[in-house]
Amino acid sequence: MQLFTISLEQLFSYDPIIVIAIAAGFIVFLTIAVLVSKPEHDFGKAFFFLLFIISIVGVTAYVAGNTLYKVSISPTKGPVHWHADFRIFKCGIEIDLLDPSGLSNRIGTPILHEHGDKRIHIEGLISSLEEVSLANFFKVIGGELDISKFIVPTNMGSISMQNGESCPYGNGVEKADVLQVFLWETEDGTATQRKLDNFPAYVLKPEALVPPGDCLIFEFGDSKARTERLCEQYEVAVLRGDLNIQR
Numbered sequence: 001m002q003l004f005t006i007s008l009e010q011l012f013s014y015d016p017i018i019v020i021a022i023a024a025g026f027i028v029f030l031t032i033a034v035l036v037s038k039p040e041h042d043f044g045k046a047f048f049f050l051l052f053i054i055s056i057v058g059v060t061a062y063v064a065g066n067t068l069y070k071v072s073i074s075p076t077k078g079p080v081h082w083h084a085d086f087r088i089f090k091c092g093i094e095i096d097l098l099d100p101s102g103l104s105n106r107i108g109t110p111i112l113h114e115h116g117d118k119r120i121h122i123e124g125l126i127s128s129l130e131e132v133s134l135a136n137f138f139k140v141i142g143g144e145l146d147i148s149k150f151i152v153p154t155n156m157g158s159i160s161m162q163n164g165e166s167c168p169y170g171n172g173v174e175k176a177d178v179l180q181v182f183l184w185e186t187e188d189g190t191a192t193q194r195k196l197d198n199f200p201a202y203v204l205k206p207e208a209l210v211p212p213g214d215c216l217i218f219e220f221g222d223s224k225a226r227t228e229r230l231c232e233q234y235e236v237a238v239l240r241g242d243l244n245i246q247r
Contacts, residue, residue: 016063023059027052075129076206082122082132084204084214085231088152090159091167091177091221097141098153107141107153114141118232120204120216134181134216135200145200150179150220161220177220182227184215184234190244191215191234193226211237 030051039045088095099116100106106113111124112132122132130136135145144151148163164176181199184191191211196202207213215231230238230245237243 019062020059023055027055030055076126079125080122080206081208082120082204082206082213083208083210084120084216085118085210085233086120086216086218087118087229087231088218089220089229090161095152095154095159099155108137109140112137112140119210122204129203130201132203133200134202134204147198147200148179150218167221175222178223180219180221180223180227182217182219182229184217184230186212186243189242190246192246195225210234211243 030048034048037044039048088097097114097116097118098107100114104110106115106121108114108121111122111126113121113123114137115121120137126132138145138150138152142153143158150161152159152161161179163178166175167177169175181196181202182193183196183202184193185205202216204214204216205212210231210233215234217227217229217231219227219229226247234243234245238245
């Protein structure tokens with residue numbers, strides 16, 4: 001049984017787009033071959049027709065099998081559409097991510113990305129929860145996040161934060177500042193916050209709307225138990241009277 005599972009993993013390790021492109025190229029080659037050779041006998045005609053059928057059925061079966069296999073191994077057993085908002089602060093100054101460019105208007109991957117809206121987007125079929133962790137989000141957009149180090153891509157270049165470094169407090173004051181991540185989460189119309197310990201491994205809640213989707217506040221500075229900051233959509237929900245804040 002284990003050998004069969006390994007063989008399926010190897011079989012469906014190829015990108016379906018590449019398989020479709022190869023099949024399309026082969027069909028074009030067959031078409032040219034038919035036009036050039038102009039088979040007159042039934043055997044020749046049947047041979048080319050069979051190759052056409054094998055190519056079309058084969059690529060269709062591979063794409064369908066690939067989709068079913070990925071669904072079967074996905075922790076969510078199907079495509080997802082999750083969102084979480086975030087804000088990043090270094091020494092009290094808010095940092096904006098690198099602006100997206102190109103037709104896709106995103107930074108990151110089709111599954112895990114940001115559109116210049118301070119929102120993490122998870123869209124599609126995921127292979128593991130690690131694929132959509134906070135650490136992997138910042139990795140795919142060109143940054144880095146671990147328990148003591150944070151690198152954020154911006155329009156002005158990368159901005160780094162490292163535990164033990166000091167913010168410019170002035171008057172010769174130096175402190176060992178730290179990276180902290182606070183999570184606002186909503187249940188039954190009330191938002192509460194908690195400080196995340198292993199934040200690089202955190203996976204946002206499976207919500208399409210924010211709120212009730214997560215609000216993540218990244219702060220580099222004095223160590224503290226709570227944050228006074230909120231994400232924009234949480235603030236809007238509070239002003240509308242749709243959300244209560246438990247501070």
